[in-house]
Amino acid sequence: MYKIVEKTPLNPTVTKMVIEAPLVAKKAQAGQFIIVRPKDNSERIPLTVADYDRTAGTITIIFQIVGGGTIELNTLNVGESVHDFVGPLGQPSHLDGLKKVAVVGGGVGCAIAYPTAKSLHERGAEVHSIVGFRNKDLVILEEEFKAVSNKMVLVTDDGSYGEKGLVTNALEALIKEGNEYDEVIAIGPVIMMKFVSELTKKYNIKTTVSMNPIMIDGTGMCGGCRLTVGGETKFACVDGPDFDGHLVDFDEAMQRGSIYKDFEKHKREESCNLLHKEVE
Numbered sequence: 001m002y003k004i005v006e007k008t009p010l011n012p013t014v015t016k017m018v019i020e021a022p023l024v025a026k027k028a029q030a031g032q033f034i035i036v037r038p039k040d041n042s043e044r045i046p047l048t049v050a051d052y053d054r055t056a057g058t059i060t061i062i063f064q065i066v067g068g069g070t071i072e073l074n075t076l077n078v079g080e081s082v083h084d085f086v087g088p089l090g091q092p093s094h095l096d097g098l099k100k101v102a103v104v105g106g107g108v109g110c111a112i113a114y115p116t117a118k119s120l121h122e123r124g125a126e127v128h129s130i131v132g133f134r135n136k137d138l139v140i141l142e143e144e145f146k147a148v149s150n151k152m153v154l155v156t157d158d159g160s161y162g163e164k165g166l167v168t169n170a171l172e173a174l175i176k177e178g179n180e181y182d183e184v185i186a187i188g189p190v191i192m193m194k195f196v197s198e199l200t201k202k203y204n205i206k207t208t209v210s211m212n213p214i215m216i217d218g219t220g221m222c223g224g225c226r227l228t229v230g231g232e233t234k235f236a237c238v239d240g241p242d243f244d245g246h247l248v249d250f251d252e253a254m255q256r257g258s259i260y261k262d263f264e265k266h267k268r269e270e271s272c273n274l275l276h277k278e279v280e
Helices: 022-027 068-074 107-122 142-148 167-176 190-202 250-257 261-279
Strands: 002-011 014-020 033-037 045-053 058-064 084-089 100-106 126-133 151-156 183-187 207-210 226-229 232-235 242-244
Touching (some): 022 045, 022 084, 045 068, 045 084, 100 107, 100 190, 107 142, 126 167, 151 167, 183 190, 190 207, 226 242
Parallel strands (some): 100 126, 100 183, 126 151, 183 207
Antiparallel strands (some): 002 014, 014 058, 033 045, 033 084, 045 058, 226 232
16 A cells, blocks of 8 residues: 655645655656556546655655546545555656756646656756746646746736746747757647647747546556557557657647546546535
8 A cells, every 4th residue: 555645735626645655766757657546446547756755765746636536536635545556657758968948837737847847957957947827826836846947937827926928928938038948848738738839840949748648557558548649659658658749649639638528527526426425
């Protein structure tokens, strides 16, 4: 069993958990993910490794409370254990040799962007972090990004915090200032990564995106996480999750990602009803 040693709400819909998993922590690298099952009859939840501590033997995960599985995970508290915690899975991010990088995070995707920015910082790269949220109440990991960034720009859609605008606006402003990036790494909603990739293609800047489609087994056998990249079928769980943003078929990915929205809504309502009855 994998004990929860820390649980912190980052905003009303996002939770941070630190979990004892020494064997996973020993091998984990930025860009990889784990699959967790809160209880023995729970669905599998793929979550990117947000941080790790090899000495303490812990893995940090950050998740948005959006469906039945994450609602169930969020009911567990410090001292309790998750039933399964499998990983690290996927390919680590390829960060060697990069000297100057723009890391772009959107919403809860910032939880995935942060370990990448941290790893680049530890390697001595110049890191410019651009993080975007819908409003001030949804901001997460602000201080953590500041600690690992040479420059940080925080934007909100409504202007309630930081600069008003989109991450693409902030990124293009930095490019026009004369910043020459070896690579742009974008992590967040698929639509955000699509527009970042379209922008960087115009400036001929290599761009990596982290794709997190529906995953089931996490080993490539089910085929649920397939994507089209450069006209070829790839599996995010074994070939990725990082891919060349200029080659990903984002429209196909968005269409496939919307297939289970009604099912997700049903499971969320079902879980909320069960929790309500338990409270009664």
